[in-house]
Amino acid sequence: MDIENLRWWGWGTLDKSYSLEGRPDFWPTLQEWLGLPDGALQEETAPKALEDISLPPSRFEGPTLASLEDLVDGDSVFADKRTRVEHAYGKSYRDLIRLRAGRIRTPPDAVVYPNHEAEIGALLAWAAERDVAIVPFGGGSSVVGGVEPPGDGRPTLTLDLARLDRVLSVDRESHTARIQAGATGPEIEAQLNRHGFTLGHFPQSFEFSTLGGWIATRAAGQTSIGYGKIEHMTQAVRVVTPVGPIETKDVPATAAGPSVRDMMVGSEGIYGVITEATMCIRPKPDVQDYRGILFRGLEDGVVAFRDLMQSDSLRPSIIRLSDAPETTAFAVLAREHSGLRRWIDRAAEAYLRVRGYSLTGSTALMLLGFDGGSHWIPQQWSLASDICRDHGGLLVGRSVGQSWKRERFAQPYLRDTLLSHGVLVDTLETATNWSDLMSLYQTVVGTLKDAITANGGGPGYVMTHVSHAYPQGASLYSTYLGQQIPTSDPLVKQAQWEGIKQATTDAILDAGGTLSHHHAVGRDHARWLEQEIGETGVRALRSLKRSLDPDGTTNPGILLLE
Amino acid sequence: MDIENLRWWGWGTLDKSYSLEGRPDFWPTLQEWLGLPDGALQEETAPKALEDISLPPSRFEGPTLASLEDLVDGDSVFADKRTRVEHAYGKSYRDLIRLRAGRIRTPPDAVVYPNHEAEIGALLAWAAERDVAIVPFGGGSSVVGGVEPPGDGRPTLTLDLARLDRVLSVDRESHTARIQAGATGPEIEAQLNRHGFTLGHFPQSFEFSTLGGWIATRAAGQTSIGYGKIEHMTQAVRVVTPVGPIETKDVPATAAGPSVRDMMVGSEGIYGVITEATMCIRPKPDVQDYRGILFRGLEDGVVAFRDLMQSDSLRPSIIRLSDAPETTAFAVLAREHSGLRRWIDRAAEAYLRVRGYSLTGSTALMLLGFDGGSHWIPQQWSLASDICRDHGGLLVGRSVGQSWKRERFAQPYLRDTLLSHGVLVDTLETATNWSDLMSLYQTVVGTLKDAITANGGGPGYVMTHVSHAYPQGASLYSTYLGQQIPTSDPLVKQAQWEGIKQATTDAILDAGGTLSHHHAVGRDHARWLEQEIGETGVRALRSLKRSLDPDGTTNPGILLLE
Numbered sequence A, B: 001m002d003i004e005n006l007r008w009w010g011w012g013t014l015d016k017s018y019s020l021e022g023r024p025d026f027w028p029t030l031q032e033w034l035g036l037p038d039g040a041l042q043e044e045t046a047p048k049a050l051e052d053i054s055l056p057p058s059r060f061e062g063p064t065l066a067s068l069e070d071l072v073d074g075d076s077v078f079a080d081k082r083t084r085v086e087h088a089y090g091k092s093y094r095d096l097i098r099l100r101a102g103r104i105r106t107p108p109d110a111v112v113y114p115n116h117e118a119e120i121g122a123l124l125a126w127a128a129e130r131d132v133a134i135v136p137f138g139g140g141s142s143v144v145g146g147v148e149p150p151g152d153g154r155p156t157l158t159l160d161l162a163r164l165d166r167v168l169s170v171d172r173e174s175h176t177a178r179i180q181a182g183a184t185g186p187e188i189e190a191q192l193n194r195h196g197f198t199l200g201h202f203p204q205s206f207e208f209s210t211l212g213g214w215i216a217t218r219a220a221g222q223t224s225i226g227y228g229k230i231e232h233m234t235q236a237v238r239v240v241t242p243v244g245p246i247e248t249k250d251v252p253a254t255a256a257g258p259s260v261r262d263m264m265v266g267s268e269g270i271y272g273v274i275t276e277a278t279m280c281i282r283p284k285p286d287v288q289d290y291r292g293i294l295f296r297g298l299e300d301g302v303v304a305f306r307d308l309m310q311s312d313s314l315r316p317s318i319i320r321l322s323d324a325p326e327t328t329a330f331a332v333l334a335r336e337h338s339g340l341r342r343w344i345d346r347a348a349e350a351y352l353r354v355r356g357y358s359l360t361g362s363t364a365l366m367l368l369g370f371d372g373g374s375h376w377i378p379q380q381w382s383l384a385s386d387i388c389r390d391h392g393g394l395l396v397g398r399s400v401g402q403s404w405k406r407e408r409f410a411q412p413y414l415r416d417t418l419l420s421h422g423v424l425v426d427t428l429e430t431a432t433n434w435s436d437l438m439s440l441y442q443t444v445v446g447t448l449k450d451a452i453t454a455n456g457g458g459p460g461y462v463m464t465h466v467s468h469a470y471p472q473g474a475s476l477y478s479t480y481l482g483q484q485i486p487t488s489d490p491l492v493k494q495a496q497w498e499g500i501k502q503a504t505t506d507a508i509l510d511a512g513g514t515l516s517h518h519h520a521v522g523r524d525h526a527r528w529l530e531q532e533i534g535e536t537g538v539r540a541l542r543s544l545k546r547s548l549d550p551d552g553t554t555n556p557g558i559l560l561l562e
Helices: A026-034 A063-067 A079-085 A093-103 A117-129 A185-193 A210-216 A296-311 A326-332 A339-346 A347-352 A377-390 A398-405 A411-420 A432-452 A488-508 A527-548 B025-036 B061-070 B082-084 B094-099 B117-129 B186-194 B211-219 B297-312 B326-334 B339-346 B349-354 B376-391 B398-406 B411-421 B434-454 B490-510 B528-548
Strands: A110-112 A131-137 A155-159 A167-171 A174-178 A234-241 A244-247 A275-281 A287-295 A317-321 A366-374 A392-395 A423-433 A460-466 A473-483 B110-112 B133-137 B158-162 B167-171 B174-178 B234-241 B244-247 B273-280 B287-295 B317-324 B364-372 B394-397 B424-435 B461-467 B473-483
Touching: A026 A460, A026 A473, A063 A110, A063 A117, A079 A110, A079 B297, A079 B317, A093 A411, A093 A423, A093 A488, A117 A131, A117 A155, A117 A234, A117 A275, A131 A275, A131 B174, A167 A185, A185 B473, A210 A275, A244 B528, A287 A296, A287 A377, A287 A398, A296 A366, A296 A377, A296 A432, A296 A460, A317 A326, A326 A366, A326 A460, A339 B376, A366 A377, A366 A398, A392 A398, A411 A423, A423 A432, A423 A488, A432 A460, A432 A473, A432 A488, A432 B297, A488 A527, A488 B234, A527 B244, A527 B528, B025 B326, B025 B461, B025 B473, B061 B110, B082 B110, B094 B411, B094 B424, B094 B490, B117 B133, B117 B158, B117 B273, B133 B273, B167 B186, B174 B473, B211 B273, B287 B297, B287 B376, B287 B398, B297 B364, B297 B376, B297 B461, B317 B326, B326 B364, B326 B461, B364 B376, B411 B424, B424 B434, B424 B490, B434 B461, B434 B473, B434 B490, B490 B528
Parallel strands: A110 A155, A131 A155, B110 B158, B133 B158
Antiparallel strands: A167 A174, A174 A275, A234 A244, A234 A275, A287 A366, A287 A392, A317 A366, A317 A460, A423 A473, A460 A473, B167 B174, B174 B273, B234 B244, B234 B273, B287 B364, B287 B394, B317 B364, B317 B461, B424 B473, B461 B473
16 A cells, blocks of 8 residues: 555545535535535635644654664664654544644554564564553554554554555465455455455455454444355454464364454454454355345335345345435435436436335435346346335336445545535444344434534434344444534544434443444443443453453553553 | 153163164174174173162262252252262263263262252352352263363262253344253254244254253254354353353344353353353244255265355255265165165166266265245255256255154164164264365374274274365264274273274364364363464463353363363
């Protein structure tokens, strides 16, 4: 990855941004939804320039720095301002608020890029001897504070795994690949595609996030229904812990005790550094056939979704069901002549209305897709269409799927644009069983709306989709927008966001939803962990921490409260 | 379960045994295969009578016993000889040798049958205070020594969960059920079937083993390909540990830290007592269509098996591929006019020979089956048949599937018959990736044959099947037979078995196979655990033990070496 080109104060690379060209309704609609005064959105606030930001000086100098440099090959240790800033935070709303304001109080004292796994053990020992905290860093796209130095007074060394970016081997017969933890989504897919395979893991952060980060956070890709969450496709892991390496057995299943692999998956760097994994891979599908389906209301769509997931004959790779506000946003905010709008242009809107669908009313849009051989997909569509039609589903063709695919990684770029215009925007996600899903949905949406208003965000706009599903239930993913409190003080903006976070997380846990389905715990959710897994559960995680990292070296303050 | 009727010295209930009626070739063939002198098998040795067995006296008496009885409702504590003998061992070959000889040195001092979960916490506290070991006991069908009291000098209280046998609730919408840990296979299926559901977990021990035991040992049912191993169908668990209860969240997936659930699944009672679980269930299938397919050799069958598992369009529920010796055994030892024999009778054997199949030669028999809706199964068969035919598969119809289903739980009864006739018989299992499967197979079979001979078992007969498969690999399950050393000393017979166990387990681990795919570690495999999961892996398991069971109360000596 061209690290020179990274947008340190926001998402992705500087050559890309979310284009609002051809979206004439975007700003006026948003203005109306968020209750902003006329012209409020025309003002654009730029992030503070890097040269105007001052960092606390690095505590690694002289012989300390030299001893660190001695542990790694070549040019691998960096303590310059830009590198430290780029590794100071993840990419949560709170992080972006702080980065844009240049409020960077606890950057790492240095960043090291290990060249081989052997260097990592040495770095952990070096850190433990000197009471230095180690922060493992993949793509840095955490939205829960997972890569933020502890700020507990100890110096911090961030360990960026970018150089461990290779697919080490592909077992064509067993459909597995050994992959290094620092490989990003595109690096993994490019190397696997050459062998005719895919990992099938496409989170929204795909372009920047890494295998190690996915495993550390129990990530889910957009096609998790077909390919599994990362924990379902991780066959074995290697983790360098401060007390020695863990290498779980590379076999498809075992009964040799509780799964040590599953103690490492989701461990968020607190037990050590994930260095590589053996992943289940699949032949790259001949066809990916993704289409849109309209339902008269969310409830109809949810029942169809559940039936699709519980069918014994269907193997969809992706299903996403947007509620009415999200469907409306697609319809109104989308680029003209693309996706849903293109379809609306073609169909007579009156025809839709007569049949009971209204894209700016209660209609819910489902994206349904199959990956696989061309012989098999038509028959899957025939079965799936029957199920959808039973619940009032109206198939609206492939253009919706195509435009979704085209923009599937673009949304984080939009966030930067919105932040520049004083819009509060964040996402949250949870999961529950089907029987509780609609009531959890009502809780999440209601609480978010109330919390936005209560925290000075105006009326707010909340849009939600159901995705990442199982026969037993599904996740809910909400995007919410509101008015940022108009101030240059990042602490005020942060407090606004924290008020919303507190209210919605409390409400989710009270309603039986999980603390996170695929964003992990990090720093932001740590105070709710005990409510999620219980006192004895926390005790179990702590005992592993004490045993594998007795000096508290790796990722302190993440996952477990200090 | 009618506990009066249990065969304490062997498998199952006294009203059932493996019938050799209509199997005229059974004994003569076995005699030839095992190299036994004429007439050797006509002698039958009965197990020692219960009244002739003497046990060490129970150490729970007087006020100790009274304080124990105070903790549980009604008539729930038993220290009579029969109950203690029935809970002294599991059902491994080594266990049966000792039971038949009446050599029972470390029976539990008493057995308690808790009536509700609340009693279990009190029992654990009672035991910790008095330095008493607790052995959680489900169906007692462990084949790895998993329910054997420690014999470390401490008194032992076995905690039999038989009374916690209910399906507490069924969530029809989410396809989950809360089930108590002491429920046996038939108890679970009967209760779920009333709601139109099945758990789909049918291990060979199905009639006697329990949900808690399955979860504690990471069990696999015969239809694990379709329904998953137990760890894939366990959505949430409740475990009463000595330091408090663990209740994992009842959601289909989460990213809230490493999975505490997966620290409990496979924990073999060392962290506490599993009391209930929320399980993924499925609608009871309309049709179960299981058929036989012949391959000219095991290699052809393995490639077909792999292709079936890696197809994007197939969802088989069961595939078992027998090697030539097991196929021969089916053909020769099976009841006349049933299963494979019936099919052979009907087909011209000459026809088979001309086409290159020989049931007493190198031919491998596959059992392939689909569970599901009647609309879908014919199309699955059409795809699957094409794959099998590509590798020389010859479909031999449903009678093989029917006879397999009829006898699917019978084999353990046969073991008792064989033991009565001085035949050494045991099974072992492992798993690996497809690319290593054939070489692991050769290693297992070769080592077993050599080890039987080297340990005084004669030429031996080893038969193996491939089953419990994944897109990445499969398990191997071998049954081996030999001559028991003719002695009444159980220690000599035990040493013979241990010699074979040692050699084959070493060989499996050296060849990259897992220590166990679905029988667990128990006492018998504990000394290989470090080789399987590494020093740091063992350290992790030990830290959980110290944290959750600080006094070492529950199942000492199981899984982790003392």
